[in-house]
Amino acid sequence: MENMIDKAVICKNFSDSARSYDDNNGIQNEAGRMLVKRLPTGNIDTILEIGCGTGNYTRLLREAFKESKIKAIDISDEMIRVAKQKSAGKNTDFIAADIETAVFDEKFDLITSNAAFHWLPGFEKTIGKLQEMLTDGGTMAFSAFGPMTFFELKKSLNSVADKDVPMTSDLFHSKEKTELILKKYFKTVRITERLAGETYNSLSELLKKIKNSGTRGRGAGFNKMWSPDLLAKIENRYRERFGAIEATYQIFFCEAS
Secondary structure (H helix, E strand, O other): OOOOOOHHHHHHHHHHOOOOHHHOOHHHHHHHHHHHOOOOOOOOOEEEEEOOOOOHHHHHHHHHOOOOEEEEEEOOHHHHHHHHHHHOOOOEEEEEOOOOOOOOOOOEEEEEEEOOHHHOOOHHHHHHHHHHOEEEEEEEEEEEEOOOOOHHHHHHHHHHHOOOOOEHHHHOOOHHHHHHHHHHHOOOEEEEEEEEEEEEOOHHHHHHHHHHOOOOOOOEOOOOOOOHHHHHHHHHHHHHHHOOEEEEEEEEEEEEO
């Protein structure tokens, strides 16, 4: 597996899952509900949301900041199409754009993102860019997944393969790395960590959930065919180690100003 996030693959995954995303994004929605409670109050006239997906977090922003102007962007045209269909409203613009290359003429009081920043290959450079897009006294607040995400699956794959099997989550920044980057550009930084989990009836159900939510990245670097026999072997090892097919999501809530 390459040592960086492949943005083209990520875009394709989310575009392919645009219609199934809302049925498979329970953890992302939970993170969004927790994140919106951490947002600043006061005079927030302009908001930039990055990685809006199908608009679920956008809807929470709209409820919290009823009079604010929101620009919600996502790299996937298909995601934006779904978001427009279900969440279009007053003072809300949905735009298909890549934050790493997009140019905006305005500045924002709040830049926010739910469960998207871990997909940025140029994370540090983008943080610097976003800091310059904030108004004086503006805030950036986002949630992102950490490298412990799906650690049960990784350990089970490693055990069956008898070696380290690379997964896209290996490339997600740790809390320490994220904090180090943010402190290069912001005076005040606060990061809190939460672990959230889900339990599945089978390994196949977990893998289907990952695929249908668009969060598979390049998948696991497993050099064998995913045959029924192999799936059964991995599932057995999974249950031996963890007692059930459980999946942990490591979530960082980051606030910077």
